[in-house]
Amino acid sequence: MNNPNFSCSYIRYFQKLTKFVYIITATNFWFKDVKLPNRFVKVYDSVSKFLEAIVIAFVITGFGASYTQKNLSEKQSTDILMKSVSSLFVYTMYGCVVYNKIEIRELLYSLTVSLKEIYNEEVQKQMLMKIKMYMAGLVFVGCCPMTAYGVEGAFYALTSNVTFTTVIPIWPDLEDRSFFAGFARILIYIVWLLMVAHVMAIYSLIICISICLGYQYANLCKYFLDLNTVFDGEGSIEERERRYEEGVKVGIKMHNIILRCVNQMQSSCKIVYGGQILLNVCVMLLLMIQMMQSDRSLPQLAPIVSMAMGVLVSSGLFIWSAGDITVEAGLLPNAMFHSGWHNCRGLSSVRVRKLITFAMNEAQHVVVMKGLGVIELSYDSYIAIVKSSYSVFSIIY
Template sequence: MSLNVGHRGYKQQRWMAHSGLRSQNKDTPFYTVVTYLPHYEDNSAVANGFRVFFYMTWLYMMLPMMSADCMPIVHLITMTYKFVTLCQYYDRIKEDFDRDVRTLRKHEAVAKLKAGCLEGIKMHQKLMFLAEEIHRVFGIIMSLQVCESSAVAVLLLLRLALTPHMNITNALMTYTFVGSLFYLLALNLWNAGEITYKASLLSNAIFYCGWHLCELEKEPHKDIRRLVLIGCTQAQKPLVLKAFGIQDLSYNTFVSVARMTYSVFAVFYQRRG
C-alpha cells in the first residue's frame, strides 16, 4: 500500500514538473510554461532538450520586461550624479581661482576662471539635452509605471478587502506583490525627483564660483559677470520630468499615489464591514 502511494506521489510530481499544467490543489497554485509537446511521460533527450528550450524562451521573453523597469532607473541615477559632478566642478574651479589669485597674475587667474565657467555652461547644456532625450525615450515607461502600479495595487487591495476568508499564503503573496509594486514605483519617482533637486543646486554652485573677486571689464561681452548670469539663468530653469506631460514625477507624486491607493482600500474595507 505504501509503495503504491509512493509511486503515485512520484508520478504526480513528474506531472507537475513536466506537463506544464496547473496543480489540482486550489490552495497552492502551480504555474509553469504550458506546452503541448513533449508529453510528461517522455523523458528522452530530445524531450528534455525541448523543455530546456521552452524555459529559456520564456526567460528571454521576461528579460525585456525586467530591463524596461531597470533601464529608466539606471539612467536617472546616472543623470543625477552627472549634475552632482557638475556642481563639484564649479567648486573645484573656485578653489583653483582662490589659489591662482595668490600665485599668478590677476588677469591670468581671471582668464582661467572664465574658461572654466564657459566649459561648465557647455557641460550644463549637454546635460539638459541628455535629460530631454532620457525623458523622450523613457518618459512613457515611467508614466505607465505610475498608472500600472496604482491600478494593480488598488485591485489587489480590493481583493483583500472583499474576500471574506483568505489563507495566510495568498494574503502574504498579495501583500508582497503590492509592496514590490510600490517599491519599484518609489525607485522611479525618487530618482526622478532627485534629478530635479540636484539640478536646482547648480545655480548656487555657479554663483559662488568666485566671480565677485574679478574686476569689472570695460567691454561688457568680455566680463565674467555675463557668463555667470547666463549660467545661473539656465540653471534656475527647473528640470522636472512629467508623466504624459501632465503629472510631475517627483516625491509628491509617490505620496499622492500611495494615499490614493490606501483611500480606495479604506473605503471598500469599511463598506464591507
C-alpha cells in the first residue's frame, strides 16, 4: 500500500504551496528555508515591507472615505462600509496567521514528516484530489469579485460621465478628473488586489492544512483496520501477536501526534475561524442592504452577487474542511475496535485489550474546531451562520 515516491510528491505539494505563499506574502511557513535565490529573497523581503505598509495604510484609511467624500449616495456609503469592514477583517486574520508562523511550521513538519510512518497511498490520493478541488474553488471565488468590481468601474467610466472607481478612497475626490487622480485610483485598485492576494494565499494554506488533518484521521482509521492482516501473515502466533501489539503502539503514538496537530491548528487559527464567521455575517448583511439600495441593473448586481458568492464559498471551504476533521475523528474508535485485538491470546490478549481500551477512550473524546471559542465548525453550523445574516437583515427591513 505504501509508495515512497507518492509520499515524496505529497511533501513536494506542500513545499510548492508554501513557496507560492511566500512569493505572495513574503512569509515562509515551511520548516526549511525557501528554495529561491538568496539575492532575490533579500531584495524581496525589503520590497515586501514597503508593500505591506501600503496595504496597511489602505486598510486603515478605508473608513475615512465616509468623511472626506461628499455627496455620496446610500449605495456608495454602504459600499464604503462593506469594503472597509471586509478589508479590516481579512487583513486582521492574515496578520494573526503570520504572527503564528512558528506554530504553522511545526504543524507542517508534523503532517509531512512525523506522520509518514503510517502513510497510505490511496488515502493520500483522495486528500490531494480534494485539496486541488478546494483550491480551484478558492481561486475562482477570489478572482470573480475583484474582476467584477474592476469591470463595473471601467464600464461606468466608459459609458457614463463618472471616474473609474472600484474602492471609494479617502483621496482623491470622486469628481477629481485630473490625470494624477485617475492614476491614483488605478494604484488603489492594484493595492486592493494585492491585499486580496495576501489573504487568498493564507486561506489556501489554512484550508489545505485542515483537509490534511481530516485525512490523517482517515489514514489512521485505515491503519487500524489493516492491522487485522497481521494475523493472516507468516510466522508463529506469538510472533504475529507481537507484531500486532507493536502496531497498536505505533497507532496510539500517531494518534497523539494528530491530536497535538489539531490543538496547534485550533490555537494558531482560532482568530481566523472566528473572524471568518463575523466576516460572513457582516458582509452578507451589508451586501443585502446594498442590493436593496441599487437599481438592480446587471453592472451593479454582478459585483454584489460575485462578492456574496465569494464570501459564502470561502466561508464554506473553511468550515467544511474543519468540520471534516470532526467527522473523520469520530470514525476512529470503531476502527480501533475492529483492528483485530480478539485474535490475541493469553497474556498478550490482556496487554492488547488494555492498550485498545486506552486508545478508544482517548479517541472517543469529540474533536471539534471552534470559531469564536463557542461555535462548532460543521456543515450544520455553516447553514446556521448563513441564515443568521438574513435573519438580521429581515429584522432591519
